[in-house]
Amino acid sequence: xxxxxxxxxxxxxxxxxxxxxxxxxxxxxxxxxxxxxxxxxxxxxxxxxxxxxxxxxxxxxxxxxxxxxxxxxxxxxxxxxxxxxxxxxxxxxxxxxxxxxxxxxxxxxxxxxxxxxxxxxxxxxxxxxxxxxxxxxxxxxxxxxxxxxxxxxxxxxxxxxxxxxxxxxxxxxxxxxxxxxxxxxxxxxxxxxxxxxxxxxxxxxxxxxxxxxxxxxxxxxxxxxxxxxxxxxxxxxxxxxxxxxxxxxxxxxxxxxxxxxxxxxxxxxxxxxxxxxxxxxxxxxxxxxxxxxxxxxxxxxxxxxxxxxxxxxxxxxxxxxxxxxxxxxxxxxxxxxxxxxxxxxxxxxxxxxxxxxxxxxxxxxxxxxxxxxxxxxxxxxxxxxxxxxxxxxxxxxxxxxx
Amino acid sequence: xxxxxxxxxxxxxxxxxxxxxxxxxxxxxxxxxxxxxxxxxxxxxxxxxxxxxxxxxxxxxxxxxxxxxxxxxxxxxxxxxxxxxxxxxxxxxxxxxxxxxxxxxxxxxxxxxxxxxxxxxxxxxxxxxxxxxxxxxxxxxxxxxxxxxxxxxxxxxxxxxxxxxxxxxxxxxxxxxxxxxxxxxxxxxxxxxxxxxxxxxxxxxxxxxxxxxxxxxxxxxxxxxxxxxxxxxxxxxxxxxxxxxxxxxxxxxxxxxxxxxxxxxxxxxxxxxxxxxxxxxxxxxxxxxxxxxxxxxxxxxxxxxxxxxxxxxxxxxxxxxxxxxxxxxxxxxxxxxxxxxxxxxxxxxxxxxxxxxxxxxxxxxxxxxxxxxxxxxxxxxxxxxxxxxxxxxxxxxxxxxx
Numbered sequence: 187x188x189x190x191x192x193x194x195x196x197x198x199x200x201x202x203x204x205x206x207x208x209x210x211x212x213x214x215x216x217x218x219x220x221x222x223x224x225x226x227x228x229x230x231x232x233x234x235x236x237x238x239x240x241x242x243x244x245x246x247x248x249x250x251x252x253x254x255x256x257x258x259x260x261x262x263x264x265x266x267x268x269x270x271x272x273x274x275x276x277x278x279x280x281x282x283x284x285x286x287x288x289x290x291x292x293x294x295x296x297x298x299x300x301x302x303x304x305x306x307x308x309x310x311x312x313x314x315x316x317x318x319x320x321x322x323x324x325x326x327x328x329x330x331x332x333x334x335x336x337x338x339x340x341x342x343x344x345x346x347x348x349x350x351x352x353x354x355x356x357x358x359x360x361x362x363x364x365x366x367x368x369x370x371x372x373x374x375x376x377x378x379x380x381x382x383x384x385x386x387x388x389x390x391x392x393x394x395x396x397x398x399x400x401x402x403x404x405x406x407x408x409x410x411x412x413x414x415x416x417x418x419x420x421x422x423x424x425x426x427x428x429x430x431x432x433x434x435x436x437x438x439x440x441x442x443x444x445x446x447x448x449x450x451x452x453x454x455x456x457x458x459x460x461x462x463x464x465x466x467x468x469x470x471x472x473x474x475x476x477x478x479x480x481x482x483x484x485x486x487x488x489x490x491x492x493x494x495x496x497x498x499x500x501x502x503x504x505x506x507x508x509x510x511x512x513x514x515x516x517x518x519x520x521x522x523x524x525x526x527x528x529x530x531x532x533x534x535x536x537x538x539x540x541x542x543x544x545x546x547x548x549x550x551x552x553x554x555x556x557x558x559x560x561x562x563x564x565x566x567x568x569x570x571x572x573x574x575x576x577x578x579x580x581x582x583x584x585x586x587x588x
Numbered sequence: 589x590x591x592x593x594x595x596x597x598x599x600x601x602x603x604x605x606x607x608x609x610x611x612x613x614x615x616x617x618x619x620x621x622x623x624x625x626x627x628x629x630x631x632x633x634x635x636x637x638x639x640x641x642x643x644x645x646x647x648x649x650x651x652x653x654x655x656x657x658x659x660x661x662x663x664x665x666x667x668x669x670x671x672x673x674x675x676x677x678x679x680x681x682x683x684x685x686x687x688x689x690x691x692x693x694x695x696x697x698x699x700x701x702x703x704x705x706x707x708x709x710x711x712x713x714x715x716x717x718x719x720x721x722x723x724x725x726x727x728x729x730x731x732x733x734x735x736x737x738x739x740x741x742x743x744x745x746x747x748x749x750x751x752x753x754x755x756x757x758x759x760x761x762x763x764x765x766x767x768x769x770x771x772x773x774x775x776x777x778x779x780x781x782x783x784x785x786x787x788x789x790x791x792x793x794x795x796x797x798x799x800x801x802x803x804x805x806x807x808x809x810x811x812x813x814x815x816x817x818x819x820x821x822x823x824x825x826x827x828x829x830x831x832x833x834x835x836x837x838x839x840x841x842x843x844x845x846x847x848x849x850x851x852x853x854x855x856x857x858x859x860x861x862x863x864x865x866x867x868x869x870x871x872x873x874x875x876x877x878x879x880x881x882x883x884x885x886x887x888x889x890x891x892x893x894x895x896x897x898x899x900x901x902x903x904x905x906x907x908x909x910x911x912x913x914x915x916x917x918x919x920x921x922x923x924x925x926x927x928x929x930x931x932x933x934x935x936x937x938x939x940x941x942x943x944x945x946x947x948x949x950x951x952x953x954x955x956x957x958x959x960x961x962x963x964x965x966x967x968x969x970x971x972x973x974x975x976x977x978x979x980x981x982x983x984x985x986x987x988x989x990x
Contacts, residue, residue, distance in 0.1 A: 237913070238909060238912040238913045239911075239912040239913070239919040239921060240908050240909055240911065240912025240913075240919075240921050240937075241912070269905065269909075270904070270905055270908055270934075270937065270938040270939065271938055272936050272937045272938040275938075304905075305905030305908075305909070306904065306905050306938060306939050414909070415905075415909050415912060489891070489977075493982050496982065502672070502708065503671070503672055503706075503707030503708050503817075506642050506672055506707075507640060507642055507707070507816070507817050509641075509642065510640040510641040510642025510643070510817065511639070511640045511641070511642075517641040517642075519641060519642050532672075534674055535642075535672065535674045536672040536673055536674045536677075536708060537672065537708050575891075575982060576982065577979055577982050580895050580898065580977060580978065580979050580982055
C-alpha cells in the first residue's frame with residue numbers, strides 16, 4: 187500500500203541507495219558532520235549547481251566528475267564550505283573523493299564532493315580519512331532523517347520528505363533531504379538538496395527532469411538575493427524498483443518529483459532565521475515567464491516590502507513601487523491588479539476603491555500569505571517564495587562571525 | 589572674489605532665480621512645506637526623472653510641461669507625494685500649476701510641479717491656493733537654505749551647497765539643494781534635486797550636461813535598491829551673468845556642476861537614517877562601464893555585505909560571493925583583486941596571503957571607507973556610494989506607518 191500524499195518529515199528507504207553519517211569533527215563538536223551516500227551500480231545521477239562565478243572547490247570537482255563517469259558516491263560535509271580556498275581547496279575536494287574511492291574500490295571520478303559551512307578556511311582531510319572506514323561499513327538504506335540532520339548548518343530543523351506513486355502496479359518511492367536557511371546565513375547559507383528514487387531513469391532524462399523540477403522550487407525561493415557559492419541539488423535514480431520512467435510515465439513522475447522539491451524549498455524559506463512570514467509572490471499575465479519572474483523577484487527582494495511584511499503592514503504603495511521598477515519592457519499601470527490573498531489591493535493605478543485597511547491587516551497578520559500581481563501583457567506566470575526582513579535578520583548577519 | 593572650492597552648507601544667490609517658501613499645512617504642522625522657484629524670462633531648464641513605471645502624477649505633468657514650453661516656475665511640496673492617486677492625482681498636479689500660473693500671468697505649461705511625501709493620499713489644492721499670493725510676493729534671490737529645509741521629509745538635515753568658477757573674467761555661481769534619505773524611507777524616500785546657475789546655456793546643452801552629471805552622482809547612490817516613484821532633478825540656467833557656456837567652457841562648467849551634484853548625492857546617502865557607514869564601491873577593469881556598474885550595484889545591494897559593514901566585519905567571503913553573482917558575462921576569479929581602502933583583501937580567488945584580520949578591522953572601524961574591485965576584463969569603471977543595513981533600517985521601515 188502506498189500513500190499518495192506527500193509525506194512531510196518522513197524519510198522512506200529508497201531501494202538501491204544507502205547512507206551513513208558520522209561525527210568527524212570538521213568544525214562542530216558533538217554532532218554529525220559527514221554524510222556518505224551510495225548509489226547502486228547501474229544507477230544514474232543528475233545535478234544542478236550554483237551559477238555564482240565564485241563557486242566553491244567541491245562544486246568544480248562535482249561538475250567535473252558528474253560529466254565524466256557514472257556516479258557511485260556522494261560525500262557531503264557541513265561546517266566548512268571549502269570556498270575561496272584556491273588551489274588548496276581543489277586539492278582537498280579531490281582528496282575527499284579519493285578517500286571514498288580508495289575504500290570503495292572505484293575511481294575517484296565516481297565520487298561527488300559537497301561542502302557547506304564557513305567560507306575561506308582550508309578543509310582538513312584527516313577527519314574524512316578517519317571517519318571513512320566506519321561510514322563505509324555502516325551504509326544502510328535507513329537513515330534519511332539522520333542524513334538531513336548531518337548536512338544542517340544554521341538550520342533549526344532537518345528538512346526531509348517522501349512521496350510514493352504507483353506505476354505499472356509497482357510502488358515507486360522518492361525521498362529527499364535539504365539544508366539551507368534561505369541564504370539568510372551568509373557564510374553557511376548554502377542550499378543543498380539530495381533526492382533519490384528507486385525508479386530507473388536514463389541519465390539524460392534524469393537531468394532534464396531535475397532541471398525542470400528545480401525551476402519552480404529551489405530556483406524560485408529567495409530571502410535576500412544573495413546566491414551561495416556552494417548551492418547544489420542532486421537527483422539519484424537507482425532503478426531498483428525495476429520500473430523505468432519513459433515518455434509514458436514521465437509526467438506523473440515529474441509531478442511527484444516537483445512536489446518533493448517544492449516541499450524542501452518551502453521548508454528552507456520557512457526556516458530562515460529571523461523570518462516571521464512566508465510570502466508567496468504569484469505573477470500572472472506577464473509578457474512571458476521570464477518577465478513574470480523578474481517582477482516576482484523584484485517584489486521578493488525589495489527591502490521596503492520585506493520590512494513592511496515584518497511589521498504586518500499592508501503597504502500597497504511599496505508593492506506597487508517595486509513592480510514599477512522591475513526590469514521589464516512595458517507595464518500598463520492602470521491595468522495592473524494586486525491581491526493580498528483574496529483582497530483586491532491595487533487597481534486603476536492606485537489603491538482599489540473597495541479596499542479597506544482592515545481587510546489588508548487581516549491578511550498581513552497571518553504567518554503565510556500570497557501577493558498576486560496580475561498584469562495585462564501576455565500569458566507569463568511565475569511563483570516565488572520569500573520571507574520578511576526582521577530585526578533578527580540584521581542581528582544574525584551582523585553578529586554571525588562573533 | 590570667488591572661492592573655487594565647493595562650499596558645503598552654503599546657498600549663494602543665483603542671479604535670475606528667485607525663491608519663496610511657506611507653511612501651507614499640506615500634512616506637517618508648524619513647518620514649511622511649499623517652495624516656489626522662479627526662473628527669469630529667457631532662462632533654460634533641464635530635468636531628469638525617475639524610471640519607475642509607476643511614477644507619480646507630478647512627474648507625468650512635469651515631463652509634459654518641460655517638453656512643451658520654456659520653464660518659468662517650479663512648485664514643490666513636501667508631505668504628500670501625490671503618487672498612486674490616479675486621475676484625481678493628475679488633476680491635482682495640473683491644478684497646482686494653474687494656481688501658480690494664474691498669479692504669475694503665464695500659461696500653466698510653464699510651471700513644473702513636484703511632490704514628495706506619503707504615497708496614495710489625495711493632494712489637497714486649497715493649501716496651495718491659500719499660500720500662493722504670499723509665495724509670489726515674497727520671491728527673492730535669497731533663501732536657498734530655507735528651500736532646502738522646506739523640501740525635506742524624513743531628512744535629518746538640509747542639503748545644499750554652492751560652487752563658483754571664473755569664466756571670461758566673470759564669476760559664475762552654481763547653487764544646489766536636494767532632499768532624500770537614500771531610499772531608506774519608503775513612502776517619503778524620493779530624491780529631489782534643484783540646481784541653478786546664472787550661466788547662459790541653451791536648453792539642449794543644458795539637458796545633456798544634466799544627464800551627464802546625474803550619472804556619477806544621483807544615479808550612483810543606493811541604499812536598498814528601491815527606486816522612488818517621484819525622483820527628479822532639475823537644472824535651471826538663468827543666463828543673468830551674461831556668460832554663455834559654449835564648447836569652450838563646457839568642460840569646466842560640467843566639472844563644477846558634477847561637484848555640486850556629487851556633493852548633494854553623497855549627503856543623501858550620509859543622511860540615510862539607520863546608516864552608520866558610508867561605503868564607496870569602486871570597480872575597475874570591467875569589460876565596460878555597464879558591467880562595472882552591475883558589479884558595483886550587486887555589492888552595494890547585497891544585504892549580507894551591508895549587514896557585515898554594520899557589524900564592522902571585513903567579511904571578504906560576502907564581497908567575493910556578491911561579485912560572483914553579479915549579472916555579467918565573464919569573471920576571472922583568479923585575476924580578481926579586492927581592496928578595503930589600501931588593504932589587499934582578495935587575490936588568487938581567495939583571501940590575500942598578506943591579509944590580516946587586524947588590517948581589515950582597522951578599515952571597517954571607520955565611518956567611511958572604500959571597497960575597490962579590480963577585474964581583468966577591460967577598461968570599464970564605476971563608482972557607487974551606499975551605506976550599511978542596521979537595526980534602525982528595519983525599525984524605521986517597519987514602523988514608519990505606525
